[in-house]
């Protein structure tokens with residue numbers, strides 16, 4: 001097993017999600033064209049990984065230190081691309097796995113990027129807005145050597161947003177001595193952001209779910225949907241499903257799990273959450289336990305929070321027809337086997353949540369050309385890329401009798417390794 005090739009900076013004890021990524025690579029390697037086999041090792045090692053100390057002065061005058069990371073998994077197909085996560089449990093292993101999934105995802109939707117990811121080990125809820133700004137600016141300066149519009153382009157991920165991207169863009173620009181809008185995506189519209197970017201990941205999740213529903217003759221109207229995570233991805237997905245006539249019966253976030261068999265009102269839930277910062281007490285729904293969420297009968301289950309949420313302990317309880325992975329790495333390999341045995345279709349992260357990076361690519365192109373597209377143009381192009389990618393992977397899965405994840409990995413890994421092989425070794 002690939003644990004034998006662990007780099008010295010990752011131990012077996014703290015291997016975390018990187019182990020999942022390695023298992024996925026192991027599974028797909030024998031299915032790749034033989035000409036690519038000599039290059040598979042590339043996927044098992046990130047190209048480069050930077051660990052930085054991020055010291056900031058807190059509002060009370062004390063100095064606090066946070067650990068930050070930026071990882072380039074593979075840049076054979078183009079500059080690195082991937083989000084920045086602020087979370088108290090971020091580890092190097094997690095960032096490596098997330099960067100690896102970005103390499104595959106960018107290749108699956110054929111955007112000309114490699115895979116990268118970053119993060120800071122911090123609970124942002126404990127920081128004031130000025131502290132968050134200082135943290136973001138110092139982190140950006142510390143990873144300055146890794147990023148740039150033609151090197152590596154960060155974007156939002158968990159607990160980061162358009163404001164954080166604006167601070168990153170400004171910090172990078174100040175360090176460079178010129179305004180460089182193309183260094184990050186997911187920016188505010190006023191700073192070269194793109195229309196359609198905030199909803200893009202959720203829209204992509206919905207498009208892949210809709211295409212899967214057509215394949216298995218599952219009507220969307222009246223379909224029951226459970227969503228874990230009610231942030232950028234979860235909330236937008238919920239809205240898209242509801243607009244198509246589906247019923248969002250359960251939503252779970254870090255604060256609580258709420259349920260309504262008749263369907264939750266997503267707009268009022270969002271309003272309540274932004275005012276109260278908790279789902280507890282939201283109108284027209286009942287609070288159920290965190291555990292009960294997984295057993296709620298539904299047609300679509302959308303994990304849109306953290307990794308490994310669907311695991312060997314809850315996979316047997318899941319009562320869904322389709323799992324649509326809005327989050328990155330939400331299903332462990334053990335859980336995936338259980339879901340397959342139970343005939344539950346999984347639309348994998350590297351396909352289902354690729355709408356975000358697709359519109360990030362559009363944003364980057366618009367910034368380079370300083371010519372901005374209408375929201376319609378963006379959504380039409382996004383729809384086309386997502387539904388074509390879905391169709392290609394569905395066909396491959398059917399032809400070669402593979403799961404959708406393995407088929408997506410065959411497509412993604414082949415594209416990455418073909419580029420790697422063509423480039424050859426330097427020097």
Ligand code: NAD
Nearest residue numbers: 157158159201229230231232233253254305327328353356
């Ligand atoms: P976000 O910070 O906007 O929202 C995260 C949500 O998850 C919040 O509602 C939070 O309360 C909830 N959450 C956190 N911990 C939880 C827990 N233990 N149990 C239940 N809920 C929990 O983040 P996001 O940008 O929506 O990202 C969510 C996931 O989607 C991540 O895996 C991210 O990598 C992935 N993703 C995001 C994008 C994007 O464009 N933002 C693109 C592709 C993939």
